[in-house]
Amino acid sequence: MSIEIANESGVAVDESSIVAAARFALDRMRVSRLAELSVLLVGLDEMADLHERYLDLPGPTDVMAFPMDELESARRPDAPDPGPTLLGDLVLCPRFARDQARKAGHSLMDELHLLTVHGVLHLLGYDHAEPAEEREMFTLQKRILADFRSERVAAQRRAAQRREDDKLLGAAGLIEPEPKPEEE
Numbered sequence: 001m002s003i004e005i006a007n008e009s010g011v012a013v014d015e016s017s018i019v020a021a022a023r024f025a026l027d028r029m030r031v032s033r034l035a036e037l038s039v040l041l042v043g044l045d046e047m048a049d050l051h052e053r054y055l056d057l058p059g060p061t062d063v064m065a066f067p068m069d070e071l072e073s074a075r076r077p078d079a080p081d082p083g084p085t086l087l088g089d090l091v092l093c094p095r096f097a098r099d100q101a102r103k104a105g106h107s108l109m110d111e112l113h114l115l116t117v118h119g120v121l122h123l124l125g126y127d128h129a130e131p132a133e134e135r136e137m138f139t140l141q142k143r144i145l146a147d148f149r150s151e152r153v154a155a156q157r158r159a160a161q162r163r164e165d166d167k168l169l170g171a172a173g174l175i176e177p178e179p180k181p182e183e184e
Contacts, residue, residue: 001026002036009041011094014109021113022090024148025120031087037123038089039116047093062100063115064091065122090119117144 003019003026022037042050047060054064068088092115094108101111121137128134169175 001031001033003039004037005039005041007041008046009043009092009094011041011098011108013041013094013112015041017109018092018112018116020152021116021148022120024151025117025144026087028144028147029120029124031124032085035085035087037087037120040089040091041094042091044093044095047091047096050091060093060096062093062096062111063119065089065119066091067123067125087120087123090116090123092116092119113148114141114145117141117148 001023003022005015005019007013007015018039018041022039026035026037044060047064048058050064051057051059051061054066055061066089068086092112094112097111097115098108101108104111118141121141126133126137126140128137166175
């Protein structure tokens with residue numbers, strides 16, 4: 001799965017974490033490993049321009065999804081015979097997201113993960129215009145985010161445990177210590 005990310009927002013964020021959230025959501029939705037996705041992080045002015053140009057709405061927003069393939073059968077995981085496709089572009093606005101994160105009481109990265117999953121679902125044909133659609137999409141979004149967070153915490157715990165194990169084994173002389181990089 002190819003996920004390209006470009007940060008033109010002027011806000012420093014963990015880009016690899018955003019890619020990980022997108023990849024996790026696409027894997028959960030059983031999207032072909034041959035699929036391609038582009039993620040662009042922009043500033044408030046750029047997002048306001050896109051929002052007005054494509055949705056005819058004033059001011060910036062948090063996330064916009066621009067699907068490339070208009071065939072619904074190529075995007076929905078419950079459709080027959082999903083195949084490889086260029087999914088499209090996700091545009092995120094970290095400055096806008098920062099305010100939302102503050103109001104929601106969580107970190108900017110948590111908000112960007114949420115917006116990434118939300119945008120991926122839009123690219124896959126999900127919407128929240130009608131109450132039933134909203135329930136379906138937001139339930140799915142919540143489940144994917146909870147699983148993503150759980151798996152990330154478990155991976156961090158495993159990595160920390162490996163580091164501690166390596167220290168102990170090194171102290172006991174059972175493994176060679178990692179060579180330290182030479183100082184210049």
